[in-house]
Amino acid sequence: MKSYKIAAIPGDGIGPEVIAAGVQVLEALSKTFDFTLDFTHYDWSSDTYKKTGYYIPDGGLDELRRHDAILFGAVGASDVPDHVSLWGLRLAICQPLQQYANVRPTRILRGTQSPLRRCGRNDLDWVIVRENSEGEYAGHGGRSHRGCPWEVATETAVFSRLGVERILRFAFETAQRRPRKLLTVVSKSNAQRNGMVLWDEVAQEVGWEFPDVRVDKMLVDAMTTRMVLKPESLDTIVASNLHADILSDLAAALAGSIGIAPTSNLDPTRKYPSMFEPIHGSALDIMGQGVANPVATFWTAAEMLAWLGEETASQRLMDAVETVCERGIQTVDLGGTASTEDVTAAVVSLLSQ
DSSP states (O other): OEEEEEEEEEESTTHHHHHHHHHHHHHHHHTTTTEEEEEEEOOOSHHHHHHHSOSSOTTHHHHHHTSSEEEEEEOOBTTBOHHHHIIIIIHHHHTTTTOOEEEEEEEOOTTOOOSSTTOOGGGOEEEEEEEOSSEEEEEEEEEESTTSTTOEEEEEEEOOHHHHHHHHHHHHHHHHHSTTOEEEEEEOTTTOOSHHHHHHHHHHHHHTTOTTSEEEEEEHHHHHHHHHHOGGGOSEEEEOHHHHHHHHHHHHHHHTOGGGOEEEEEOTTOSSOEEEEETTOOOGGGTTTTOOOOHHHHHHHHHHHHHTTOHHHHHHHHHHHHHHHHTTOOOGGGTOOOOHHHHHHHHHHHHHO
């Protein structure tokens, strides 16, 4: 029997609630398949930071490297600046572990609906590939003359040929595996005439290696309108760190709720463990109320299983999630009245049958 070592990092806000639900569902699922999941729980959170001055202790990354995958909840607290918490935990894992491909599938689940008029389930089925290691979130820049009228702050986006080429090749490979074999390359090269022009040039070069993939190009501002007005015209989408971060949140809303959207932070070389997380963040406004939607975590868990090679179990989990949605057992963000516990119990019941 196969056994997978999973590092669970619940983090902040609703993170502990949805990760607990995810672990419960995964353990129920594993009982009906020929594998086991060995969870190690890490209390790396903003509470830890406030007590100790750090999110990840010395040697923490070395511990993560010994796992097959990481299941992550959220980071962000009202009394810790967001740039401190993000760089202290999430990015402190993604960047050293070379999780350069952020993958965000988006589709309308059975039993849910898009806020777009006349948008059917088959009209919105996308995969957004986000560069996850550099670009606008490279962390380069600084501030000088603080507090003075002439204070200056710079934020330098970094686009290396290596970084751009590897994410674009990953995106082409993703598009090639999907039925429509369609890739939309997003940039802003009319205004950002260095990094984004390199992005466009490398996209064209890599595209020659994939003659069976249809390619089109969109400026990021025009892309927002296309996502809303012509969702059926899109399939696989690739964009820079910042652009894809924004577009994927829009995509989640167009599919019904940010509470159902998953993320995979992948090291495609598989040298390091990849990290899987729901995209909704810590959602402090609903923390502790028992109403957080666990579907994003369940979908995230399904993506993790598929990455580990357990595709059948992954599909079984998603079938159960969509069946529960069809039965109307939905949290308030989807228009229902169910609690986190209600949705979790319903999914566990189906998986246990």
